Each structure stands twice: as structure tokens, then as C-alpha cells.
Amino acid sequence: MRIERKWFVMVIVLCLALGALLAGCTSKESSETVENETESNESNENSQNSEKPQITSSIYDRGSVPAAEGSIEDNRWTKWIKQNGPVNVKYQPIPRWESTEKFNTLFASGQAPDLLFEYSAGPKDTWYQQKQLMPLGEIIEEHSTDYKQMLEDYPALRKAGTLSDGKLYFLGRLNEITPIRAMFVRKDWLDKLNLEVPETTEELYQVAKAFTEQDPDGNGEDDTYGIAISHQSARTIDQVFQNMGFVMRNDQIVRAWDSAVEATKFRKRLYQEGIVDRDYLNDNNGEKARKDFVTGKLGIYPLLLKWDQFAKNELKSLKQNVPEAEIIPIAYPESPAGSFNPTYQNPVQMTAAVSRGAKNPEAVIKFVDFLVKPSTANMLNFGEEGVHHELDGNGCPKIMDGEHNEEVGYMTDATMLSSSSFVTEGKCGYETMFNPEIPNEKEGLELYEMSREVYFDLSRPYSEITHSEHMPQLPKELDITLGQTGASIDELWVKAIVSGSDYTVEQALKDAKKIWQNGRGPDAEQWWSDWYAENKDSAFLAKDIYGIVEQQQAQK
Amino acid sequence: MKPTLGDKIFYVINYIALSIISLTCLFPIVHMAALSLSDSHSIMSGHVSIWPKGWTIEAYITLFQGTQILGAFKNSVIITVVGVGLSMLFTIMAAYPLSRKYFYARKTFTLLMVFTMLFGAGMIPSYLVVKSLGLVDTYFAIWFPGLISTYNMLVMKSFFENLPEELEEAARIDGCGEIRLLINIILPLSVPMIATLSLFYGVGYWNMFMNVLIYINETDKYNLSVLVQQMVQSQSVMQELNEVMSEDIQNITPESVKAAGVMVMVIPMLLVYPFLQKYFVKGVLIGSIKG
Numbered sequence: 001m002r003i004e005r006k007w008f009v010m011v012i013v014l015c016l017a018l019g020a021l022l023a024g025c026t027s028k029e030s031s032e033t034v035e036n037e038t039e040s041n042e043s044n045e046n047s048q049n050s051e052k053p054q055i056t057s058s059i060y061d062r063g064s065v066p067a068a069e070g071s072i073e074d075n076r077w078t079k080w081i082k083q084n085g086p087v088n089v090k091y092q093p094i095p096r097w098e099s100t101e102k103f104n105t106l107f108a109s110g111q112a113p114d115l116l117f118e119y120s121a122g123p124k125d126t127w128y129q130q131k132q133l134m135p136l137g138e139i140i141e142e143h144s145t146d147y148k149q150m151l152e153d154y155p156a157l158r159k160a161g162t163l164s165d166g167k168l169y170f171l172g173r174l175n176e177i178t179p180i181r182a183m184f185v186r187k188d189w190l191d192k193l194n195l196e197v198p199e200t201t202e203e204l205y206q207v208a209k210a211f212t213e214q215d216p217d218g219n220g221e222d223d224t225y226g227i228a229i230s231h232q233s234a235r236t237i238d239q240v241f242q243n244m245g246f247v248m249r250n251d252q253i254v255r256a257w258d259s260a261v262e263a264t265k266f267r268k269r270l271y272q273e274g275i276v277d278r279d280y281l282n283d284n285n286g287e288k289a290r291k292d293f294v295t296g297k298l299g300i301y302p303l304l305l306k307w308d309q310f311a312k313n314e315l316k317s318l319k320q321n322v323p324e325a326e327i328i329p330i331a332y333p334e335s336p337a338g339s340f341n342p343t344y345q346n347p348v349q350m351t352a353a354v355s356r357g358a359k360n361p362e363a364v365i366k367f368v369d370f371l372v373k374p375s376t377a378n379m380l381n382f383g384e385e386g387v388h389h390e391l392d393g394n395g396c397p398k399i400m401d402g403e404h405n406e407e408v409g410y411m412t413d414a415t416m417l418s419s420s421s422f423v424t425e426g427k428c429g430y431e432t433m434f435n436p437e438i439p440n441e442k443e444g445l446e447l448y449e450m451s452r453e454v455y456f457d458l459s460r461p462y463s464e465i466t467h468s469e470h471m472p473q474l475p476k477e478l479d480i481t482l483g484q485t486g487a488s489i490d491e492l493w494v495k496a497i498v499s500g501s502d503y504t505v506e507q508a509l510k511d512a513k514k515i516w517q518n519g520r521g522p523d524a525e526q527w528w529s530d531w532y533a534e535n536k537d538s539a540f541l542a543k544d545i546y547g548i549v550e551q552q553q554a555q556k
Numbered sequence: 557m558k559p560t561l562g563d564k565i566f567y568v569i570n571y572i573a574l575s576i577i578s579l580t581c582l583f584p585i586v587h588m589a590a591l592s593l594s595d596s597h598s599i600m601s602g603h604v605s606i607w608p609k610g611w612t613i614e615a616y617i618t619l620f621q622g623t624q625i626l627g628a629f630k631n632s633v634i635i636t637v638v639g640v641g642l643s644m645l646f647t648i649m650a651a652y653p654l655s656r657k658y659f660y661a662r663k664t665f666t667l668l669m670v671f672t673m674l675f676g677a678g679m680i681p682s683y684l685v686v687k688s689l690g691l692v693d694t695y696f697a698i699w700f701p702g703l704i705s706t707y708n709m710l711v712m713k714s715f716f717e718n719l720p721e722e723l724e725e726a727a728r729i730d731g732c733g734e735i736r737l738l739i740n741i742i743l744p745l746s747v748p749m750i751a752t753l754s755l756f757y758g759v760g761y762w763n764m765f766m767n768v769l770i771y772i773n774e775t776d777k778y779n780l781s782v783l784v785q786q787m788v789q790s791q792s793v794m795q796e797l798n799e800v801m802s803e804d805i806q807n808i809t810p811e812s813v814k815a816a817g818v819m820v821m822v823i824p825m826l827l828v829y830p831f832l833q834k835y836f837v838k839g840v841l842i843g844s845i846k847g
């Protein structure tokens with residue numbers, strides 16, 4: 001008994017001792033941080049920043065800051081911002097690919113930064129629903145100069161930033177419009193087999209069939225695919241058929257069942273006749289299709305792209321593998337639903353909001369004004385003239401190679417409020433992304449010019465209601481149920497494609513409608529038609545995008 | 557006993573099946589290694605499988621100069637070494653008294669600890685606790701909330717219980733106190749268990765991801781997991797962007813650099829394992845002293 005008690009007391013004493021030790025460690029740690037803070041405050045005072053108001057801002061962290069440059073929240077450009085900006089900014093890094101989780105914890109613990117940057121519509125909508133955001137109309141009216149001017153010059157910016165309660169919450173930027181989807185066809189194959197550019201989906205099928213069966217690469221082997229239908233290629237083909245779920249028809253929003261049927265029939269035919277890779281369902285990131293394309297095994301490649309990146313990567317590899325290959329972008333062929341345009345780059349992109357808890361909203365807006373100035377974006381993206389960049393013939397900055405090369409290019413996420421200089425100043429458009437002295441990029445530039453011809457035909461309707469970033473968000477519970485319903489319906493289409501005559505597309509449609517009925521589909525239809533009736537004048541829709549395209553085309 | 561024909565056939569099939577299974581386990585790592593040493597053209601054209609094409613160590617140079625990986629590596633080592641030390645210390649200190657039959661509160665304490673295996677508070681409450689203790693942005697936020705893995709502690713406890721009582725009695729007769737008993741008699745007998753649990757804790761700390769992401773805000777305190785995850789994630793950027801595309805995707809890390817990052821993350825654990833492997837033979841749950 002005596003031993004037991006002694007033992008017990010000893011353990012407790014030990015625990016207390018260790019606890020005290022560790023507590024000592026922590027308090028030391030925190031006193032160190034305090035010291036650091038005073039230190040940094042002192043250095044701030046040295047650079048005469050002490051009178052500037054303090055704000056916090058989020059910034060995406062992609063782990064791509066070079067080791068020698070410091071970290072995303074503390075490097076030469078954040079120092080430059082501190083010195084030249086109107087406020088003292090403390091950056092809160094947000095891991096780019098876990099931004100939702102990180103923001104959620106920050107909001108939950110009341111530590112959200114004053115200025116919030118986020119690209120995706122989902123989290124931004126959640127903030128609004130949870131009333132975490134500050135309405136900005138009055139603050140901008142009273143304290144802003146540059147952003148206020150932007151709102152006046154570009155009314156679309158106000159339209160896109162105003163939410164359903166009629167107040168302005170989101171801040172944004174203007175982009176140059178480019179097509180970001182395309183359908184590439186091997187021109188050399190067309191010529192070789194004496195085929196025309198396909199203008200309807202029926203012709204598209206014929207061409208794809210010929211590309212598969214008539215040995216267009218002339219190697220005597222049956223090793224080519226007509227067309228790719230995996231991952232982003234699938235999305236692109238869906239746009240051709242306007243198989244986009246809810247679509248606009250005769251000024252009404254309807255569920256496009258007929259488009260889904262046509263798109264599925266098209267795929268089923270391709271699949272059954274071996275015109276596409278039979279394994280396409282396993283290619284869930286599009287890598288296989290891309291590989292087939294760059295190795296010269298694919299005739300028609302529908303994809304999502306950035307033109308300059310395409311020229312530097314896929315086109316370059318294709319030319320290396322098959323030097324005689326020649327590709328052209330073709331207009332979306334006419335489907336039973338009509339002929340459409342591909343997705344465009346979002347011209348008015350909402351990227352920022354102000355947290356409701358911001359203590360000094362005026363200072364935040366002053367900082368926003370600083371960020372929208374073209375000179376700020378120039379400095380953050382291209383650095384100093386003569387050190388990091390030089391101006392080309394058109395007066396557009398070009399990063400120079402050399403020892404200072406690594407010092408620029410990693411702060412793009414600090415420029416989420418900078419509009420394209422093509423839009424605001426009428427110069428340095430997307431073409432400057434290509435270097436015409438490099439043959440591949442010269443060809444890429446030609447492809448881009450061609451794509452502007454075929455994809456900016458505004459007599460064709462846009463396949464979607466609006467750009468996906470401007471689509472209204474369904475109420476949460478409806479969104480969740482509908483997501484599940486949609487997934488089950490997609491499975492039916494896939495089943496119809498791969499099961500031959502056992503399971504017809506008509507049968508799939510019948511089953512899909514049943515699931516739709518039971519899975520809150522009708523509620524969603526009601527919600528959409530109500531939404532459109534209420535918001536058709538105030539929402540940012542496809543016609544607004546077309547208006548901006550016209551403006552920008554005239555500017556060229 | 558001589559193996560019969562049936563036995564022989566069985567062995568042959570067994571060996572073939574096991575070889576195939578182990579090769580499938582090995583393939584992803586070899587493939588990653590090959591990717592990290594190949595040039596981007598070969599990777600995009602799909603020429604690389606288990607042997608690098610277009611040899612280049614460009615990826616590793618980019619990785620070490622162009623990213624924070626060295627700092628992250630150092631952080632991972634600190635988190636792991638200190639974490640394993642603390643966790644083992646506390647696991648032993650918890651397991652030993654609970655394994656003593658004459659410790660009168662052992663049932664209560666064991667129950668309290670087992671309770672935490674079944675019920676957890678969840679992310680937000682944990683975060684609030686850690687925050688109010690002032691641990692955010694320090695590694696104590698990584699070490700403390702999971703200091704003792706209850707499961708590991710129970711394994712250790714039953715290992716202690718299985719040690720022969722005679723040894724303990726002999727030591728007591730020779731005048732040994734509790735602390736000395738633990739340090740001089742019990743612990744030397746428990747080396748296999750300590751090594752095994754250290755590896756468990758080690759792998760856990762090395763791969764620690766969510767806690768670092770949530771509790772650490774300063775990017776220069778990130779560990780390898782978070783950094784490598786960011787690099788790998790940018791691969792699926794096209795998927796995420798979908799129709800958005802306004803982001804500057806020039807920063808997407810090329811395939812080979814990503815693979816190199818993964819290799820840097822995997823190799824240290826691969827190197828540690830062979831040294832601890834012999835203790836695994838003595839087994840985690842087989843326990844006790846074998847003849």
C-alpha cells in the first residue's frame with residue numbers, strides 16, 4: 001500500500017514538472033514572437049510606415065516562391081507594396097488548393113483577413129450566404145478614387161459584383177476575352193483523305209470515322225483514333241450539342257433533354273465503331289487523349305486551353321514527334337440544337353471581397369485603389385524596367401533572361417485585382433504572350449488568330465446561360481440533392497454508350513427522367529425559372545459577354 | 557518431411573503471385589523516379605514508364621533552387637524527430653503505470669483514454685483550443701493535440717503486462733525502485749516495441765498534413781507534405797479551373813519537378829525502414845520474450 005501511494009504521488013509530481021517545463025517552452029516561444037513583432041514594428045518605423053493604417057489581406061500560396069526570395073508573405077514585392085502602398089499590409093497565406101478549408105477555419109476562429117481573394121464562385125457564395133461580407137457601395141462612393149472610376153467606366157463590373165440583395169459585395173477585374181475551348185483538326189489528314197472541314201455533327205462523325213479507318217498517317221497500321229471524348233474533350237463536345245443541363249431557349253431556362261440524347265447517341269456511335277479510345281472512361285484527367293494527340297495518333301482534339309501554353313507544350317511536342325503535322329481550329333459543327341460558340345475567358349472576373357469584420361474598411365478600399373492601378377500590376381508582374389524587363393517595339397514589357405529572372409513572376413496572385421492592360425489602356429493584348437521568333441510560338445500565334453476568326457462569330461448563340469463564374473448558386477440543400485441526381489443520370493448515359501444494343505439511349509432517357517422526377521429535378525426547374533424571371537435584367541448573362549466581345553473586337 | 561508434388565506446385569504459384577503483387581507495389585515508385593529524371597517532351601509523349609527517357613536532373617535543380625523544399629525538409633525533420641521523442645516519452649509514461657496491476661486508478665485512467673478513441677471534438681473546437689492556448693503558428697500545435705496515440709499506448713501497455721513478473725520480483729528483492737525498474741529492466745526488454753512504435757509515430761509526423769495546414773500560417777514553417785501537395789495539386793488545376801481559366805496557369809509545376817518532390821518526400825522513410833525492420837520481425841502484437 002505504501003509503495004502504491006508513493007508511486008502515485010511520484011507520477012503526479014513528474015507530470016506537473018513536465019507540464020511546467022513545456023509551459024515554459026511555450027511561453028518562451030510566444031515571448032519570442034512578441035519580440036519579433038516589436039522588431040518588425042521598429043523596422044517599419046524606420047521606413048516611415050508607422051503612420052500608415054494596418055490591414056490584413058489573404059494571398060494564395062502555391063509553394064512556388066524561389067528559395068532565395070523568401071516566402072509569399074515576405075519577399076521583395078511585399079516589401080515594395082509596404083513601402084509604396086497607402087497602407088501597411090499583413091499578408092495571410094492561403095494554400096491555393098485548400099483555400100476553402102483554410103478560409104473556413106479562419107472565419108470560424110474570427111481571424112479572417114480584411115481583404116479576401118478567391119477565384120471560385122462556391123466559397124465566395126458561401127461567405128455571402130453566411131453574411132460574412134461587407135457591402136461596399138457606400139465605402140467606395142465616399143473613399144475610393146480608382147476603383148470608383150472603374151465602376152463608372154465599366155458598368156459590367158458593378159453588375160457582376162452586385163448580389164441578390166441588390167448591394168455591391170464583390171470586387172473584380174477586367175480580362176481580355178479569348179476563346180478558351182477549341183476543336184483542333186489535323187489539316188494534313190483532311191487533305192490526304194480529300195475531306196472537307198466538317199460543318200455538321202454528322203460530318204464530324206464521318207470525318208472521325210475516316211480518320212480512324214483509312215490510315216491517315218500512312219504507316220499501314222490501324223493505330224489512329226478519330227476523335228477524343230474523355231475529360232475536357234467531353235465538355236467541349238457537350239457544348240457542340242448544347243448538352244449543358246439548364247440552357248436558354250426562347251428566352252426561357254429549360255432542361256435540355258433533347259441535347260443530352262443527341263450527344264449520347266453521337267458518343268455511342270463513336271464508341272461502338274471503335275472511332276474513339278475504348279478505354280476513354282479510364283482517362284479521367286485527359287492525359288491519354290493528350291498523349292495520343294502529341295504522338296500524332298489523334299485526328300480531332302476538342303479541348304480546354306490557353307493558347308500560348310498550348311503552343312509551348314502540346315504543339316511543340318507534336319511537331320517534334322510528327323514534323324509534318326498541321327492543325328487548324330474549326331468552328332463548332334452544327335448539331336440538332338444549333339451551332340454554338342465555345343466558352344470565352346471571363347471578361348469580368350470577381351476575385352475579391354471585404355470581410356464584414358474589417359476594422360478599417362476605408363484603408364482596405366485605399367489598398368484596393370492601389371492594386372487596380374496599372375502601374376502596380378506592371379511592377380508586380382514584370383518588375384523594374386531595365387532590371388527585370390525591357391519594353392518591346394509596342395511598348396509592352398518583356399521579362400529579360402538573366403540573373404534577375406528568378407526575382408519576378410511569383411507574385412501573380414497579388415495582382416488579382418489588376419485588369420488586363422489591353423482593356424484599360426488598349427495595348428499589350430494576348431498576342432504579346434507569343435514570341436514570334438520561335439517557330440512553334442509563331443505557329444501558335446497563327447492558330448490563335450485563326451481561332452478569333454472562327455470562334456468570335458456572334459451570330460451564333462453562346463451554349464451556356466452565362467459564364468460559369470457568373471452562374472447563380474442554387475440553395476445549398478437543393479444543390480446537394482441535385483448533384484446526386486445529376487451523377488446518377490450521368491451514369492445512365494455512360495451505360496447507354498457502352499452497353500451496345502442491350503441498353504438504348506431511349507431507355508436511358510426514360511430512366512433518367514424518372515430519377516429526375518424523384519430527385520428534386522422539378523424543384524430545380526422551378527427555381528431556375530423564378531430566378532430568371534426576377535433577375536433577367538440585373539444578372540450578368542451571355543448577352544453581356546457578347547456586348548463586351550463586340551467592344552473588344554472593335555478595339556483591335 | 558519432403559514436399560510433395562502438390563506442395564511444389566503450390567509454392568511455384570505462390571512465388572509467382574507474390575512477385576507480381578510486389579512488383580505492382582513497386583511500380584509507382586519506380587515510375588515516379590523515372591519521371592523525375594526525364595525531360596518534359598518524353599513525359600508528355602508518354603515514353604516514360606520505368607526507365608527515364610532523355611536523362612536530366614533539371615527537375616531536382618529546379619526543385620532545390622526554385623522552391624522552398626530545403627526549408628520544408630528541415631521543418632519535416634524537426635517535426636518528426638522532436639515529435640517522436642515527445643510522443644514516445646509520454647506514451648511510455650502513460651503505458652507503464654497503467655500496466656501495473658497494483659496501481660489502483662488504472663481502470664479509470666484507461667477508460668478515460670479509450671474514451672478519446674471513440675469520441676473526438678472535431679476540427680473547429682480543436683482549433684479553438686489550440687488557438688486559445690497560443691499554440692497557433694508553433695509546432696507545439698502539431699505535437700500536443702496528438703501527443704499520445706491511444707492505440708499505440710494500449711499496445712505498449714499490453715506489451716509491458718506480458719513481461720514476466722519474475723523479473724520484476726527479482727529486481728525488487730535486489731532493492732530496485734519503480735523508476736529504476738522502468739529504466740533498467742523494462743525498457744531494455746522493450747526495444748522492439750519502442751522501435752516499432754517510433755516508426756509508427758515517425759511516419760505519422762513525417763506525413764502530417766492537415767494539422768500543419770490548419771495550425772501553421774507562416775509559409776516558411778510548412779513541412780514537406782504541404783509543399784509537395786501544393787505542387788501535385790497544380791496538376792489537376794485544369795480540372796479545377798474548368799471554365800474559369802482566368803488564373804495565370806504558367807506557374808503550374810512541370811510533371812518532372814512534381815515527381816522529384818514526391819521522391820524527396822518518400823526517400824527518407826524508405827531509408828529509415830531497413831534499420832527498424834529487424835524489430836518488426838519480433839512483431840508488434842506478438843509481444844513478450846520468445847525462447
